[in-house]
Amino acid sequence: MSWPKKLRTDRRYDSELDDLKYEYYKDLRDEKVRIQSSHGFLFCPYCPDKRRREYEFHELMSHSSRIGKYSKSSTFKEKAKHLGLLKYLQRLEDRGEKFSEQKSRDQEKADVCRDAGSKSWKLQRSGNYGKSAYKMWSDRESGEIDDLIEDVLLPDEKNESVKNDENLTSKSPSVKFTEPPLVSYSTADEPSISRAKDELIVWPLMAVVANIPVVFQNGKYVGESGSRLRDEWTAKGYNPLRVHMCWTFRGHTGFAIVEFKKDWTGFTNAMTFEKDFEIDHHGKRDWEMKRDKGNELYAWVAREEDFKLKGPIGEYLRKNGDLKTISGKETEDKRKDNFLMSNLANELVIKSQKCEQLKKKISRTEVLLSNVMKQKEDMIEGYNEEMKKMQQIQNAELQHVLNEHKRSNLQLEARKQELMMRENDLKQREALTESEKQKLNQQKEMNEKAIQEQQNADDKLLKLAEDQKKEKEALHKKIIELESKLDQKQALELEIERMRGAVEVMTHMGEVGDTEAEKKKKLIEEELQEKQEELDALETVNQTLTIKQRLGNDEVQDARKEMMQGLKDSRAFICVKRMGELDEKPFHIAVKRKFPGKQAAVKVAELSSLWENHLRDPDWHPYKVVMDGEVAKEILDESDEKLSGLKAEYGDEVYQAVVKALNEVNEYNPSGRYPLPELWNAKEGRRATLKEGVEYIHKLWKQNKRKKTF
Structure with a gap:
């Protein structure tokens, strides 16, 4: 395994380990799993070892x-x-x-916060609460975070200390302090800053708004929407993201949750929001102490007490937030930044190694190209030498044929002269008999025929030599053409590889804004496209095979349709199932729990009809695309508003039935969004093969045949 692949595997392992670790941490944080027994000692809840169950705090950590x-x-x-x-x-x-020690410390912290809140509204009435407490967040350095906490969370303690110093000075004006105080303001405020940074706050920042006016109508409490409050507070500069009204089965509860941004700007806005309400005596302490609360709104930032509340407020906070300290948030942000820097460094190393590999490939391609060109030159030189040898052999053979032809002509001419002399001799001899004269004439005719045949043979020989010469020239041209095509194909393949390497190098090494490199890359890509089209023209044979494969697939699909038509009423393990059809059984069970008798039947019909319409709606697509390595996958979006509302109202069984039908529609008919029949293996819960259907029909045929026999 290459080390980049191993690195990706290790990252995936670490990510899964972190996710599972956080789930068990949430169980401990929400006290679903306890580590302290009723006798007060600590134990490990995940170890089955019964011999050692008692631990000290640091022993349990180890x-x-x-x-x-x-x-x-x-x-x-x-x-x-x-x-x-x-x-x-x-x-x-x-x-x-x-x-x-946790409960006692929480009680001490609550007392300190209550005292600080009391001092805050007293100082506000005296006019000593300055606008500097609302300074905006601009950086995430730890020093500036401490300053922000000191300005926003702890202005009361500073003003109180300043006020005490002024009182001392006013009481004894004759006394002059020549030495600086032993404790400065920053030193005195450090425990308060540390306490504020360690205080558990719901994150992302949320505020609880109380005393929202409600009216009892039609058997339920109703109130104003959260959008008006959000717009009003946005105009005041608090910039909330949304305002969520808390509802129960009785209607509006009179409470709302205000959500702010997840960054430090949202932190500043939330704290400013809380302080403004505390200044107007409408904070949490005022809400708890006042009996006559009037019609004004009360608001405070959600903390640990609100997070652990029972009811819609606590449920919403636990569902959408988490308890974190400011110091913990700083540590988490630093860890994320370090993790991001580590990932970027690893990506840079991987990119550098890929560039080095591409350079090596290019160098190997250049060496291969030089070797091929050298081989081509050697082949051309060998071909030229062979052609010279063939021409020399052809010239020698032609010269030999001409010499033989001349020799034959001389022999025939000598024979002709001899016959003419014999004719003259016979003419001179009067005593020659008629038979001898006839023989002489026959020999003369035969001689003339032989001469004619020899001439015809000479003509054929010349024509054959010319045809052979033409054929050799045509063959020579054909060989040159084939070699040229072979060279073009090899050169085209090498050119395509070289261009691909050049494009990859320019893709990895090119810088943003390099116009010449981008133009060069574009030209190379266009040329590469042309070369690829030329190469693709040589591979058209695959189309015939593709057509044959499609015809075969059509025949198989026709056979499958005929089989489904025959088995549509079957209730055996091989049957026909309508993929994407909603199962109403979970709806009956869930509705009967909430509604009595006849009303339940009507409600089941309405609910199933509603979700049938949702499943057929092409505009509703509750899926999201995630990356699995380098592959994009489409998974169900569990945070979809309709699905989450269905699960919260009717339970997990109804939710799973809708999800199952939705996945089947998305798999078998995503465009039409209506149920499709499919050959199904009910025993194994999967799509049945054509072979299984044929075996089942053959089995039925055998059984029917036996019944007829008996």
Whole structure:
């Protein structure tokens, strides 16, 4: 395995481990899993070992760290459990608490916050509360975060200390302080800043708004919408994202949750929002102490007490937020930044290595191209030498034929002279008989025929030599043409590889704004496209095979349709199922729990009809695309408003039935959005193959045949 692939595997493993670790941490944080027994000692809730159950705080931290980080025999799930326990213990330690001391410290913190709130509205009435407390957040450095906490959260304590100093000075004006005070304001405020940074706040920042006017109408409480409040507070500069009204089965509760941005600007807006209400004596402390609350709104930033409340406020805060300290948020942001920098550094290393690999490929391609060109030159030189040898052999053969032809002509001419002499001799001899004269005439005619045949043979020989010469020239041209095409194909393939390498190098090495490089890259890509089209022209044979394959697939689909038509009423394990059809059984069960008798039947019909319409609606597509490595995958969006509302109102069984039908429609008919029949294996819960359908029909045929026989 290459190290980039191994690195991606390790990242995926770490990501899954972090997700599982956070789930177990949430169980511990929400006290679904406890680590303290009724006798007061600590124990590990994830270890089945009964011999040692009692731990000190640091012993339990060491135990969870050893198993979660260093154990080689532990499973993936055991490591995630102990890492979640370690994170929970570190959180308690960072807050300066041990498990047994947590309740007393929370009580002390509540008393301090209550005293600070009392001082705040007193100072506001005296006019000492300055506008500097609302300074905007501009940077995320830890020093500026402390300044922001000091300005926004702790202005009362500073003003109180300043006021005390002024009172001392006014009481004794004759006394002059020649030495600076032993404790400065910053030193005195450090415990308050630390306490504010360690205070648990719901994150992302949310505020609770109370005393919203409601009216009882038609059996339920109703109130104004959150959009008007959001617009009003946006105009005042608080910039909330949304205002969520809290509802129950009785209607509007008179409470609302105001959500702010997740960044430090949202933190500043939320704290300013809370302080403004406290200045107007409409904070949380005023809400708890006043009996006559009037018609004014009360608001405060959601903290640990609100997070743990029962009812719609606590449920919404636990569902959409998490308890974090400011110092914990700083640490988390720094960890994310470090993780991002690490990923960017790794990506840079991978890109550099890819560039090096591309350079090596280009160098190898250049060497291969030079070798091919050298081989081509050697082939051309060898071809020229062979052609010279063939021409020499042809010339020698032609000269030999001409010499033989001349020799034959001389022989025939000599024979002719001889015959003419014999004719003259016979003419001179009067005593020659008629038979001898006839023989002489026959020999003469035969001689003339032989001469004619020899002439015809000579003509044919010349014509044959010319035809052979033409054929050799045509063959020579054909060989040259084939070699030229072969060279063009090889050169085209090498040119395509070279251009692809050049495009990849320019893609990885090119800088933004390099116009010449982009033009050159565009020209190379166009030329590469032309070369690729030329190469694709040589591969058209695959179209015939594709057509044959499609014809075969059409025949198989026709056979499958005929089989489904025959098995449409079957109730055996091989049957026909309508993919995307909604199962109404979970709807009956869920509705009967909430509605009585006849009303339940009507409600089931309405609910199933409503979700049938949702499933057929092409505009509703609750899916999202995620990247699995380098592959894009489409998964269900569980945060979809319709699905989440259905799950919250009717339970998980109805939700799963709708999700199942939705996935079937998305898989089998995403464009039409209506149910389609499909050959189904009910025993294994999957799509049946054509072979399984044929075997089932053959089995039925055998059974019917036996019945007829008996």
